[in-house]
Amino acid sequence: MLLKINFESDIPIYVQIKNQVIHGIALGTLKPGEILPSVRQLASDIGINMHTVNKSYSLLKSEGYIVVDRRKGATVLPIRTTSDPIFKEEMTEELTTLIASSICKGLNEEEFIELSKNIFKDFSSK
Incomplete structure (x- = not known):
């Protein structure tokens, strides 16, 4: 998963991560069932605090874009066919x-x- 973080932006990093994951799902570059990098790995790759990535993943989970399993990590959910x-x-x-x-x-x-x-x-x- 390739993310482009703008450290100079007024948009918080956790929001940038969340938005880019949502864009990836909508574009099909992130497929249903695809496992996202671990919180630790993504934080290390970007050079940010793990809590920032964790906040992004928590929001993505609460909004229904991913599911988080302690063993498998964060997995992309299928795109819904109808909105609630x-x-x-x-x-x-x-x-x-x-x-x-x-x-x-x-x-x-x-x-x-x-x-x-x-x-x-x-x-x-x-």
């Missing part, structure tokens, strides 16, 4: 804030939708 109501509710909250921010920054509805379509295409075409 709780996820839709959380996504609505996140999108509401994102759209409000977009409006405040001068992005109109058509531009927002076009950006969204292009990003979705990037994930769907892989």
